[in-house]
Amino acid sequence: MNKIRVSAVSYTNTYPFLNGIRKSKVMDQIDLSVDYPSACAQKVIDDEADMGIIPTAALLSLPEYYINTDFCIGTEGAVDSVFIFSNKPITEVETLRLDKQSRTSNGLARVLLKNYWKREVQLITDDSVEPDAYVLIGDRTFGKKNTVPYVYDLGKEWFDFTGLPFAFALWVSNKKLPESFVKDFNDALAYGVAHATDVIAGLPEFEGFDYTKYLTAHLDFHLTDQKREAVQRYLGYLKDLD
Ligand SMILES: C=C(O[C@@H]1C=C(C(=O)O)C=C[C@H]1O)C(=O)O
Known part of the structure:
Protein backbone atom coordinates (compact mmCIF):
# COMPACT_ATOMS: atom_id res chain seq x y z
CA MET A 1 0.00 0.00 0.00
CA ASN A 2 1.16 3.54 -0.76
CA LYS A 3 2.09 5.56 2.27
CA ILE A 4 -0.33 8.23 3.43
CA ARG A 5 1.24 11.65 2.98
CA VAL A 6 0.84 13.72 6.14
CA SER A 7 1.77 17.39 6.56
CA ALA A 8 2.20 18.69 10.12
CA VAL A 9 2.82 22.19 11.44
CA SER A 10 6.46 22.94 12.25
CA TYR A 11 5.70 25.00 15.41
CA THR A 12 6.01 23.99 19.07
CA ASN A 13 2.19 23.74 19.27
CA THR A 14 2.43 20.55 17.18
CA TYR A 15 5.39 18.89 18.98
CA PRO A 16 3.09 16.86 21.30
CA PHE A 17 1.29 15.47 18.22
CA LEU A 18 4.59 14.74 16.48
CA ASN A 19 5.92 12.98 19.58
CA GLY A 20 2.83 10.75 19.67
CA ILE A 21 3.03 10.02 15.94
CA ARG A 22 6.76 9.18 16.01
CA LYS A 23 6.24 6.74 18.89
CA SER A 24 3.32 5.00 17.14
CA LYS A 25 3.06 2.19 14.60
CA VAL A 26 1.36 4.69 12.24
CA MET A 27 4.84 6.04 11.58
CA ASP A 28 5.41 3.05 9.22
CA GLN A 29 2.29 3.92 7.23
CA ILE A 30 2.96 7.61 6.58
CA ASP A 31 5.28 9.98 4.77
CA LEU A 32 5.57 12.82 7.27
CA SER A 33 6.60 16.36 6.39
CA VAL A 34 6.55 19.50 8.53
CA ASP A 35 5.66 22.92 7.16
CA TYR A 36 4.40 26.27 8.41
CA PRO A 37 0.58 26.36 8.54
CA SER A 38 -0.26 28.12 5.24
CA ALA A 39 2.09 25.67 3.46
CA CYS A 40 0.38 22.67 5.16
CA ALA A 41 -2.91 23.96 3.79
CA GLN A 42 -1.51 24.42 0.29
CA LYS A 43 -0.17 20.84 0.24
CA VAL A 44 -3.59 19.40 1.08
CA ILE A 45 -5.33 21.74 -1.40
CA ASP A 46 -2.86 20.79 -4.17
CA ASP A 47 -3.07 17.08 -3.22
CA GLU A 48 0.64 16.95 -2.41
CA ALA A 49 -0.49 15.65 1.00
CA ASP A 50 -3.48 13.43 1.79
CA MET A 51 -3.93 14.84 5.29
CA GLY A 52 -2.53 17.71 7.31
CA ILE A 53 -3.10 19.68 10.43
CA ILE A 54 -4.29 22.57 8.37
CA PRO A 55 -5.60 26.04 9.22
CA THR A 56 -9.37 26.00 9.78
CA ALA A 57 -9.74 28.87 7.29
CA ALA A 58 -8.47 26.58 4.50
CA LEU A 59 -11.65 24.45 4.69
CA LEU A 60 -13.23 27.08 2.44
CA SER A 61 -10.66 26.22 -0.28
CA LEU A 62 -11.27 22.44 -0.28
CA PRO A 63 -14.01 21.04 -2.53
CA GLU A 64 -14.01 17.79 -0.52
CA TYR A 65 -12.72 17.37 3.02
CA TYR A 66 -12.93 15.12 6.06
CA ILE A 67 -12.25 16.36 9.59
CA ASN A 68 -10.43 13.42 11.17
CA THR A 69 -9.50 12.73 14.79
CA ASP A 70 -10.65 14.14 18.12
CA PHE A 71 -7.84 16.70 18.20
CA CYS A 72 -6.99 20.19 17.00
CA ILE A 73 -4.75 23.15 17.75
CA GLY A 74 -7.23 25.03 19.90
CA THR A 75 -7.71 27.21 22.92
CA GLU A 76 -10.34 28.16 25.47
CA GLY A 77 -9.36 31.81 25.89
CA ALA A 78 -5.86 33.27 25.63
CA VAL A 79 -3.62 31.06 23.44
CA ASP A 80 -0.36 33.00 23.98
CA SER A 81 0.98 32.54 20.43
CA GLY A 163 -18.06 33.19 24.56
CA LEU A 164 -16.64 30.22 22.63
CA PRO A 165 -13.33 28.38 22.54
CA PHE A 166 -11.54 28.24 19.19
CA ALA A 167 -9.81 25.77 16.86
CA PHE A 168 -7.04 27.27 14.73
CA ALA A 169 -6.12 24.06 12.90
CA LEU A 170 -7.71 20.65 12.32
CA TRP A 171 -6.56 17.25 11.09
CA VAL A 172 -8.16 17.31 7.65
CA SER A 173 -7.85 14.96 4.68
CA ASN A 174 -8.84 15.69 1.10
CA LYS A 175 -10.07 12.10 0.60
CA LYS A 176 -11.62 9.47 2.83
CA LEU A 177 -8.88 7.57 4.66
CA PRO A 178 -9.13 3.97 5.94
CA GLU A 179 -10.97 3.87 9.28
CA SER A 180 -8.37 1.66 10.93
CA PHE A 181 -5.63 4.13 10.00
CA VAL A 182 -7.61 7.10 11.36
CA LYS A 183 -8.20 5.20 14.61
CA ASP A 184 -4.50 4.39 15.05
CA PHE A 185 -3.59 7.96 14.15
CA ASN A 186 -6.09 9.26 16.72
CA ASP A 187 -4.55 6.98 19.37
CA ALA A 188 -1.10 8.33 18.51
CA LEU A 189 -2.31 11.92 18.96
CA ALA A 190 -4.03 11.02 22.23
CA TYR A 191 -0.74 9.66 23.59
CA GLY A 192 1.10 12.81 22.51
CA VAL A 193 -1.45 15.13 24.11
CA ALA A 194 -1.47 13.11 27.36
CA HIS A 195 2.34 13.54 27.51
CA ALA A 196 2.52 17.10 26.16
CA THR A 197 5.21 18.30 28.55
CA ASP A 198 7.61 15.53 27.39
CA VAL A 199 8.63 17.74 24.46
CA ILE A 200 9.85 20.71 26.53
CA ALA A 201 13.37 19.59 27.50
CA GLY A 202 15.96 21.33 25.34
CA LEU A 203 13.68 23.94 23.76
CA PRO A 204 15.12 27.48 23.52
CA GLU A 205 14.15 29.77 26.41
CA PHE A 206 12.30 33.07 26.02
CA GLU A 207 11.83 35.71 28.70
CA GLY A 208 8.30 35.65 30.12
CA PHE A 209 7.29 32.54 28.15
CA ASP A 210 6.32 29.37 30.00
CA TYR A 211 6.22 26.18 27.88
CA THR A 212 4.37 24.11 30.47
CA LYS A 213 1.62 26.69 30.72
CA TYR A 214 1.56 27.08 26.94
CA LEU A 215 1.22 23.36 26.19
CA THR A 216 -1.15 22.42 29.01
CA ALA A 217 -3.23 25.54 29.81
CA HIS A 218 -3.22 27.98 26.89
CA LEU A 219 -3.41 25.37 24.13
CA ASP A 220 -6.31 22.95 24.31
CA PHE A 221 -5.95 20.07 21.87
CA HIS A 222 -9.39 18.49 22.27
CA LEU A 223 -11.81 19.03 19.38
CA THR A 224 -14.95 19.42 21.48
CA ASP A 225 -18.49 20.13 20.24
CA GLN A 226 -18.05 23.76 21.29
CA LYS A 227 -14.91 24.07 19.20
CA ARG A 228 -16.77 22.55 16.23
CA GLU A 229 -19.47 25.17 16.78
CA ALA A 230 -16.78 27.88 16.87
CA VAL A 231 -15.37 26.57 13.56
CA GLN A 232 -18.77 26.90 11.86
CA ARG A 233 -19.33 30.35 13.33
CA TYR A 234 -15.85 31.50 12.27
CA LEU A 235 -16.27 30.16 8.71
CA GLY A 236 -19.57 32.05 8.46
CA TYR A 237 -17.89 35.34 9.41
CA LEU A 238 -15.00 34.57 7.05
CA LYS A 239 -17.31 34.03 4.08
CA ASP A 240 -18.88 37.44 4.79
CA LEU A 241 -15.60 39.35 4.79
CA ASP A 242 -15.32 40.52 1.19
C1 LIG B 1 -1.93 28.61 18.04
C2 LIG B 1 -1.47 28.66 16.80
O1 LIG B 1 -2.29 28.09 15.89
C3 LIG B 1 -2.05 28.09 14.54
C4 LIG B 1 -2.49 29.11 13.69
C5 LIG B 1 -2.75 28.85 12.36
C6 LIG B 1 -3.15 29.94 11.42
O2 LIG B 1 -3.20 31.10 11.83
O3 LIG B 1 -3.41 29.65 10.23
C7 LIG B 1 -2.59 27.54 11.88
C8 LIG B 1 -2.07 26.55 12.64
C9 LIG B 1 -1.61 26.78 14.00
O4 LIG B 1 -0.23 26.77 14.05
C10 LIG B 1 -0.14 29.25 16.48
O5 LIG B 1 0.39 29.08 15.39
O6 LIG B 1 0.43 29.89 17.36
Whole structure:
Protein backbone atom coordinates (compact mmCIF):
# COMPACT_ATOMS: atom_id res chain seq x y z
CA MET A 1 0.00 0.00 0.00
CA ASN A 2 1.16 3.54 -0.76
CA LYS A 3 2.09 5.56 2.27
CA ILE A 4 -0.33 8.23 3.43
CA ARG A 5 1.24 11.65 2.98
CA VAL A 6 0.84 13.72 6.14
CA SER A 7 1.77 17.39 6.56
CA ALA A 8 2.20 18.69 10.12
CA VAL A 9 2.82 22.19 11.44
CA SER A 10 6.46 22.94 12.25
CA TYR A 11 5.70 25.00 15.41
CA THR A 12 6.01 23.99 19.07
CA ASN A 13 2.19 23.74 19.27
CA THR A 14 2.43 20.55 17.18
CA TYR A 15 5.39 18.89 18.98
CA PRO A 16 3.09 16.86 21.30
CA PHE A 17 1.29 15.47 18.22
CA LEU A 18 4.59 14.74 16.48
CA ASN A 19 5.92 12.98 19.58
CA GLY A 20 2.83 10.75 19.67
CA ILE A 21 3.03 10.02 15.94
CA ARG A 22 6.76 9.18 16.01
CA LYS A 23 6.24 6.74 18.89
CA SER A 24 3.32 5.00 17.14
CA LYS A 25 3.06 2.19 14.60
CA VAL A 26 1.36 4.69 12.24
CA MET A 27 4.84 6.04 11.58
CA ASP A 28 5.41 3.05 9.22
CA GLN A 29 2.29 3.92 7.23
CA ILE A 30 2.96 7.61 6.58
CA ASP A 31 5.28 9.98 4.77
CA LEU A 32 5.57 12.82 7.27
CA SER A 33 6.60 16.36 6.39
CA VAL A 34 6.55 19.50 8.53
CA ASP A 35 5.66 22.92 7.16
CA TYR A 36 4.40 26.27 8.41
CA PRO A 37 0.58 26.36 8.54
CA SER A 38 -0.26 28.12 5.24
CA ALA A 39 2.09 25.67 3.46
CA CYS A 40 0.38 22.67 5.16
CA ALA A 41 -2.91 23.96 3.79
CA GLN A 42 -1.51 24.42 0.29
CA LYS A 43 -0.17 20.84 0.24
CA VAL A 44 -3.59 19.40 1.08
CA ILE A 45 -5.33 21.74 -1.40
CA ASP A 46 -2.86 20.79 -4.17
CA ASP A 47 -3.07 17.08 -3.22
CA GLU A 48 0.64 16.95 -2.41
CA ALA A 49 -0.49 15.65 1.00
CA ASP A 50 -3.48 13.43 1.79
CA MET A 51 -3.93 14.84 5.29
CA GLY A 52 -2.53 17.71 7.31
CA ILE A 53 -3.10 19.68 10.43
CA ILE A 54 -4.29 22.57 8.37
CA PRO A 55 -5.60 26.04 9.22
CA THR A 56 -9.37 26.00 9.78
CA ALA A 57 -9.74 28.87 7.29
CA ALA A 58 -8.47 26.58 4.50
CA LEU A 59 -11.65 24.45 4.69
CA LEU A 60 -13.23 27.08 2.44
CA SER A 61 -10.66 26.22 -0.28
CA LEU A 62 -11.27 22.44 -0.28
CA PRO A 63 -14.01 21.04 -2.53
CA GLU A 64 -14.01 17.79 -0.52
CA TYR A 65 -12.72 17.37 3.02
CA TYR A 66 -12.93 15.12 6.06
CA ILE A 67 -12.25 16.36 9.59
CA ASN A 68 -10.43 13.42 11.17
CA THR A 69 -9.50 12.73 14.79
CA ASP A 70 -10.65 14.14 18.12
CA PHE A 71 -7.84 16.70 18.20
CA CYS A 72 -6.99 20.19 17.00
CA ILE A 73 -4.75 23.15 17.75
CA GLY A 74 -7.23 25.03 19.90
CA THR A 75 -7.71 27.21 22.92
CA GLU A 76 -10.34 28.16 25.47
CA GLY A 77 -9.36 31.81 25.89
CA ALA A 78 -5.86 33.27 25.63
CA VAL A 79 -3.62 31.06 23.44
CA ASP A 80 -0.36 33.00 23.98
CA SER A 81 0.98 32.54 20.43
CA VAL A 82 -1.51 34.29 18.12
CA PHE A 83 -1.48 38.06 18.36
CA ILE A 84 -2.15 41.38 16.81
CA PHE A 85 0.88 43.45 17.85
CA SER A 86 0.15 47.14 17.53
CA ASN A 87 1.68 50.58 17.91
CA LYS A 88 -1.78 52.03 18.70
CA PRO A 89 -4.89 50.97 20.60
CA ILE A 90 -6.93 48.67 18.36
CA THR A 91 -9.74 51.26 18.16
CA GLU A 92 -7.32 53.59 16.34
CA VAL A 93 -5.67 51.08 13.97
CA GLU A 94 -6.02 51.93 10.28
CA THR A 95 -3.46 49.65 8.62
CA LEU A 96 -2.68 45.97 9.27
CA ARG A 97 -0.10 43.52 7.94
CA LEU A 98 -1.06 39.83 7.82
CA ASP A 99 1.31 36.90 8.56
CA LYS A 100 2.29 34.93 5.44
CA GLN A 101 2.62 31.73 7.51
CA SER A 102 -1.00 31.96 8.70
CA ARG A 103 -4.44 31.53 7.27
CA THR A 104 -6.78 31.16 10.24
CA SER A 105 -5.35 33.95 12.38
CA ASN A 106 -5.22 36.35 9.43
CA GLY A 107 -8.90 35.67 8.91
CA LEU A 108 -9.62 35.88 12.64
CA ALA A 109 -7.92 39.28 12.90
CA ARG A 110 -10.06 40.57 10.03
CA VAL A 111 -13.25 39.01 11.46
CA LEU A 112 -12.65 40.60 14.87
CA LEU A 113 -11.70 43.99 13.42
CA LYS A 114 -14.88 44.10 11.38
CA ASN A 115 -17.42 42.52 13.74
CA TYR A 116 -16.04 43.09 17.26
CA TRP A 117 -13.92 46.24 17.13
CA LYS A 118 -15.94 47.68 14.20
CA ARG A 119 -12.82 48.90 12.42
CA GLU A 120 -12.34 49.17 8.69
CA VAL A 121 -8.63 48.66 8.11
CA GLN A 122 -6.43 48.70 5.06
CA LEU A 123 -4.32 45.56 4.57
CA ILE A 124 -0.67 46.41 3.85
CA THR A 125 1.28 44.01 1.61
CA ASP A 126 4.13 46.35 0.66
CA ASP A 127 7.13 45.38 2.86
CA SER A 128 8.57 48.90 2.74
CA VAL A 129 5.50 50.39 4.48
CA GLU A 130 5.20 50.12 8.24
CA PRO A 131 1.61 49.28 9.28
CA ASP A 132 -0.05 50.41 12.53
CA ALA A 133 -0.41 46.76 13.56
CA TYR A 134 0.46 43.24 12.40
CA VAL A 135 -0.62 39.65 12.91
CA LEU A 136 2.05 37.22 14.15
CA ILE A 137 1.63 33.54 15.01
CA GLY A 138 3.61 30.60 16.30
CA ASP A 139 7.07 30.40 17.87
CA ARG A 140 8.07 33.77 16.43
CA THR A 141 5.79 35.39 19.04
CA PHE A 142 7.51 33.75 22.05
CA GLY A 143 9.00 36.37 24.39
CA LYS A 144 7.61 39.27 22.37
CA LYS A 145 4.42 40.27 24.13
CA ASN A 146 6.13 42.43 26.76
CA THR A 147 8.07 44.39 24.14
CA VAL A 148 5.22 45.80 22.03
CA PRO A 149 2.97 48.77 23.06
CA TYR A 150 -0.44 47.14 22.42
CA VAL A 151 -0.96 43.38 22.38
CA TYR A 152 -4.17 41.50 21.49
CA ASP A 153 -4.29 37.72 22.04
CA LEU A 154 -6.76 36.53 19.39
CA GLY A 155 -7.87 33.46 21.36
CA LYS A 156 -8.91 35.75 24.22
CA GLU A 157 -10.51 38.35 21.93
CA TRP A 158 -12.55 35.64 20.13
CA PHE A 159 -13.70 34.32 23.52
CA ASP A 160 -14.70 37.81 24.68
CA PHE A 161 -16.60 38.30 21.40
CA THR A 162 -18.41 34.95 21.20
CA GLY A 163 -18.06 33.19 24.56
CA LEU A 164 -16.64 30.22 22.63
CA PRO A 165 -13.33 28.38 22.54
CA PHE A 166 -11.54 28.24 19.19
CA ALA A 167 -9.81 25.77 16.86
CA PHE A 168 -7.04 27.27 14.73
CA ALA A 169 -6.12 24.06 12.90
CA LEU A 170 -7.71 20.65 12.32
CA TRP A 171 -6.56 17.25 11.09
CA VAL A 172 -8.16 17.31 7.65
CA SER A 173 -7.85 14.96 4.68
CA ASN A 174 -8.84 15.69 1.10
CA LYS A 175 -10.07 12.10 0.60
CA LYS A 176 -11.62 9.47 2.83
CA LEU A 177 -8.88 7.57 4.66
CA PRO A 178 -9.13 3.97 5.94
CA GLU A 179 -10.97 3.87 9.28
CA SER A 180 -8.37 1.66 10.93
CA PHE A 181 -5.63 4.13 10.00
CA VAL A 182 -7.61 7.10 11.36
CA LYS A 183 -8.20 5.20 14.61
CA ASP A 184 -4.50 4.39 15.05
CA PHE A 185 -3.59 7.96 14.15
CA ASN A 186 -6.09 9.26 16.72
CA ASP A 187 -4.55 6.98 19.37
CA ALA A 188 -1.10 8.33 18.51
CA LEU A 189 -2.31 11.92 18.96
CA ALA A 190 -4.03 11.02 22.23
CA TYR A 191 -0.74 9.66 23.59
CA GLY A 192 1.10 12.81 22.51
CA VAL A 193 -1.45 15.13 24.11
CA ALA A 194 -1.47 13.11 27.36
CA HIS A 195 2.34 13.54 27.51
CA ALA A 196 2.52 17.10 26.16
CA THR A 197 5.21 18.30 28.55
CA ASP A 198 7.61 15.53 27.39
CA VAL A 199 8.63 17.74 24.46
CA ILE A 200 9.85 20.71 26.53
CA ALA A 201 13.37 19.59 27.50
CA GLY A 202 15.96 21.33 25.34
CA LEU A 203 13.68 23.94 23.76
CA PRO A 204 15.12 27.48 23.52
CA GLU A 205 14.15 29.77 26.41
CA PHE A 206 12.30 33.07 26.02
CA GLU A 207 11.83 35.71 28.70
CA GLY A 208 8.30 35.65 30.12
CA PHE A 209 7.29 32.54 28.15
CA ASP A 210 6.32 29.37 30.00
CA TYR A 211 6.22 26.18 27.88
CA THR A 212 4.37 24.11 30.47
CA LYS A 213 1.62 26.69 30.72
CA TYR A 214 1.56 27.08 26.94
CA LEU A 215 1.22 23.36 26.19
CA THR A 216 -1.15 22.42 29.01
CA ALA A 217 -3.23 25.54 29.81
CA HIS A 218 -3.22 27.98 26.89
CA LEU A 219 -3.41 25.37 24.13
CA ASP A 220 -6.31 22.95 24.31
CA PHE A 221 -5.95 20.07 21.87
CA HIS A 222 -9.39 18.49 22.27
CA LEU A 223 -11.81 19.03 19.38
CA THR A 224 -14.95 19.42 21.48
CA ASP A 225 -18.49 20.13 20.24
CA GLN A 226 -18.05 23.76 21.29
CA LYS A 227 -14.91 24.07 19.20
CA ARG A 228 -16.77 22.55 16.23
CA GLU A 229 -19.47 25.17 16.78
CA ALA A 230 -16.78 27.88 16.87
CA VAL A 231 -15.37 26.57 13.56
CA GLN A 232 -18.77 26.90 11.86
CA ARG A 233 -19.33 30.35 13.33
CA TYR A 234 -15.85 31.50 12.27
CA LEU A 235 -16.27 30.16 8.71
CA GLY A 236 -19.57 32.05 8.46
CA TYR A 237 -17.89 35.34 9.41
CA LEU A 238 -15.00 34.57 7.05
CA LYS A 239 -17.31 34.03 4.08
CA ASP A 240 -18.88 37.44 4.79
CA LEU A 241 -15.60 39.35 4.79
CA ASP A 242 -15.32 40.52 1.19
C1 LIG B 1 -1.93 28.61 18.04
C2 LIG B 1 -1.47 28.66 16.80
O1 LIG B 1 -2.29 28.09 15.89
C3 LIG B 1 -2.05 28.09 14.54
C4 LIG B 1 -2.49 29.11 13.69
C5 LIG B 1 -2.75 28.85 12.36
C6 LIG B 1 -3.15 29.94 11.42
O2 LIG B 1 -3.20 31.10 11.83
O3 LIG B 1 -3.41 29.65 10.23
C7 LIG B 1 -2.59 27.54 11.88
C8 LIG B 1 -2.07 26.55 12.64
C9 LIG B 1 -1.61 26.78 14.00
O4 LIG B 1 -0.23 26.77 14.05
C10 LIG B 1 -0.14 29.25 16.48
O5 LIG B 1 0.39 29.08 15.39
O6 LIG B 1 0.43 29.89 17.36
